[in-house]
Amino acid sequence: xxxxxxxxxxxxxxxxxxxxxxxxxxxxxxxxPVADDEVLTAAQIAEQWGGTAHLANDPVRPTGGxxxxxxxxxxxxxxxxxxxxxxxxHDRPLVEHRDLVLEHGAxxxxxxxxxxxxxxxxxxxxxxxxxxxxxxxxxxxxxxxxYRDWTRGIHGRQTGSWQTPVADRPRLRxxxxxxxxxxxxxxxxxxxxxxxxxxxxxxxxxxAAHAAEQEH
Amino acid sequence: xxxxxxxxxxxxxxxxxxxxxRRTFLKNTGLGAVGFLGFAAALSPLLELEKGDLSLDDFLQxxxxxxxxxxxxxxxxxxxxxxxxxxxxxxxxxDARPVPGAEFVYALNLSRCxxxxxxxxACVKENNQSRTSDQDLEGSFIRVLELENGSMxxxxxxxxxxxxxxxxxxxxxxxxxxxxxRNAPCVKACPVQATxxxxxxxxxxxxxxxxxxxxxxxxxxxxxxxxxxxKPKLEPQQINPNQAYLGNRIRPKGVVxxxxxxxxxxxxxxxxxxxEVCPTGAxxxxxxxxxxxxVAQIIKDKRIYVLKEEVGTQxxxxxxxxx
Numbered sequence: 001x002x003x004x005x006x007x008x009x010x011x012x013x014x015x016x017x018x019x020x021x022x023x024x025x026x027x028x029x030x031x032x033p034v035a036d037d038e039v040l041t042a043a044q045i046a047e048q049w050g051g052t053a054h055l056a057n058d059p060v061r062p063t064g065g066x067x068x069x070x071x072x073x074x075x076x077x078x079x080x081x082x083x084x085x086x087x088x089x090h091d092r093p094l095v096e097h098r099d100l101v102l103e104h105g106a107x108x109x110x111x112x113x114x115x116x117x118x119x120x121x122x123x124x125x126x127x128x129x130x131x132x133x134x135x136x137x138x139x140x141x142x143x144x145x146x147y148r149d150w151t152r153g154i155h156g157r158q159t160g161s162w163q164t165p166v167a168d169r170p171r172l173r174x175x176x177x178x179x180x181x182x183x184x185x186x187x188x189x190x191x192x193x194x195x196x197x198x199x200x201x202x203x204x205x206x207x208a209a210h211a212a213e214q215e216h
Numbered sequence: 217x218x219x220x221x222x223x224x225x226x227x228x229x230x231x232x233x234x235x236x237x238r239r240t241f242l243k244n245t246g247l248g249a250v251g252f253l254g255f256a257a258a259l260s261p262l263l264e265l266e267k268g269d270l271s272l273d274d275f276l277q278x279x280x281x282x283x284x285x286x287x288x289x290x291x292x293x294x295x296x297x298x299x300x301x302x303x304x305x306x307x308x309x310x311d312a313r314p315v316p317g318a319e320f321v322y323a324l325n326l327s328r329c330x331x332x333x334x335x336x337x338a339c340v341k342e343n344n345q346s347r348t349s350d351q352d353l354e355g356s357f358i359r360v361l362e363l364e365n366g367s368m369x370x371x372x373x374x375x376x377x378x379x380x381x382x383x384x385x386x387x388x389x390x391x392x393x394x395x396x397x398r399n400a401p402c403v404k405a406c407p408v409q410a411t412x413x414x415x416x417x418x419x420x421x422x423x424x425x426x427x428x429x430x431x432x433x434x435x436x437x438x439x440x441x442x443x444x445x446x447k448p449k450l451e452p453q454q455i456n457p458n459q460a461y462l463g464n465r466i467r468p469k470g471v472v473x474x475x476x477x478x479x480x481x482x483x484x485x486x487x488x489x490x491x492e493v494c495p496t497g498a499x500x501x502x503x504x505x506x507x508x509x510x511v512a513q514i515i516k517d518k519r520i521y522v523l524k525e526e527v528g529t530q531x532x533x534x535x536x537x538x539x
Contacts (some may be wrong), residue, residue, distance in 0.1 A: 083440055102407050106251060126329075141520075146391070146539075149538070152510065152513045152517075153500075153509075153510040153513070154500065154514055154538075155497070156497045157494070157495075157496075157497040158487065158491070158497075158500070158501075158510065159487070159492070160487075160488075161485040161486060161487070162482070162487060162502045162503060162509070163315075163477075163485045163487065163500060163503075165506075165508060166402065166508060166510060167508075185496075187330075187381035187382060187383070188330055188332045188380045188382055188495070189332075189380065189381060190331060190332050190333050190334070190377075190378065190379065190381075191332065191333040191337045191351075192333070192337075192351035192353060192378075193333070193352060193353065193376050193378040194353040194359070194375060194376060195352075195353075195354070196376055210413065
């Protein structure tokens with residue numbers, strides 16, 4: 001166990017050193033994101049989606065590891081993952097992304113959904129990329145009937161007007177409601193119940209008293 | 217002709233012309249008094265004319281379906297004025313007419329409902345229900361029933377359930393509200409035709425025509441109707457000012473009211489309040505005459521459950537099961 005913790009610590013230190021190196025090389029975070037290639041940052045995608053997206057958390061979604069966003073990182077996934085290659089197996093504790101709880105049934109591996117070489121995209125059956133804003137197509141790989149219902153307006157909350165044809169309606173994408181890593185919803189607190197009628201509740205007392213009298 | 221042939225029933229002149237005796241006089245006087253008091257009681261609402269709660273126009277107001285546009289307009293403005301006077305909020309009371317060609321249908325996914333009662337509380341707020349506090353759910357048109365998994369027996373259902381968290385293990389939840397029946401027992405039961413089904417399938421009540429006999433409540437198999445036992449208690453900040461004559465305007469004492477699929481919203485193209493507030497997307501609302509609408513697709517493809525199908529009400533409200 002101690003050995004394991006040491007390994008973890010060592011990995012953590014290594015990763016930190018690597019991050020710092022990358023930071024220095026990048027010139028303390030990129031204030032001009034996506035200048036050189038077509039990769040979109042999470043914030044840009046969120047903007048495209050109208051600002052209500054899963055990724056559009058303000059402040060920037062913490063990863064539970066190093067507070068990189070404080071250092072000016074923009075969460076373009078490839079900022080880190082250009083250097084840190086993919087691990088197929090979830091064989092040791094993560095250094096970053098510790099906030100993620102992966103409880104998605106049998107779907108236990110990061111790269112089942114995330115693209116191995118472009119971490120800003122998702123992966124299709126054949127290894128092709130699915131753009132981040134097309135996340136619905138990723139989920140449809142397994143949840144076919146749900147996807148069919150979603151396209152017909154049956155699955156998911158509807159907003160706006162019933163007069164708008166379903167096809168023309170702005171639709172929430174899967175991960176705007178569901179946490180993709182832990183899709184089970186937490187239980188809800190119910191709102192207040194109707195009060196039991198006072199007269200009906202009082203009606204029970206005389207009956208009980210009467211029964212007590214009969215016992216004497 | 218001898219006396220034996222005289223008819224036995226005939227009376228003498230003296231007998232026929234006898235002055236009224238004491239017994240007959242008292243009987244007739246008593247009957248007259250009862251009749252007069254009854255007549256006076258029937259006219260007693262006229263006494264309210266003096267107090268200003270009831271005008272002669274109210275007393276002579278025609279049924280909603282017989283009102284001309286001008287008459288209705290006058291009534292709406294008068295209702296607005298009185299609401300402002302009595303409740304301190306100036307509402308907009310509209311005459312929301314059915315959308316031509318539309319027929320509203322509700323579908324509710326029983327697999328997805330978690331029983332959080334958001335819909336029931338949204339109903340109270342939207343429909344200006346009388347309430348003593350914000351937790352008061354008595355007037356809500358929606359009752360959420362808690363049932364055992366695998367059971368459809370409503371006699372074993374529980375609507376006072378109040379656990380810390382929902383959904384509870386082994387339970388499922390069934391919100392019940394007006395089913396807007398195609399063959400509505402309440403409409404048939406009403407002796408004065410104060411309730412009827414409009415072209416878009418919504419059964420409405422003319423609250424000014426209702427006599428408060430509550431026959432419709434007895435006839436309804438879904439417990440969908442409520443009675444105003446007293447003048448509504450509403451704080452100004454609790455009042456929804458977007459109101460409709462047949463919809464959510466503040467109802468007077470002594471009339472029956474019901475869910476109208478929020479006609480003040482739906483006839484303007486919006487969704488009902490209970491659907492907008494549902495956190496799980498269990499509620500689906502739409503126009504059944506549009507084959508591409510959500511409800512039409514659900515009825516085509518999903519496993520539908522009609523509550524109390526055997527009573528033949530043919531509701532416009534469908535439950536369905538779907539993961």
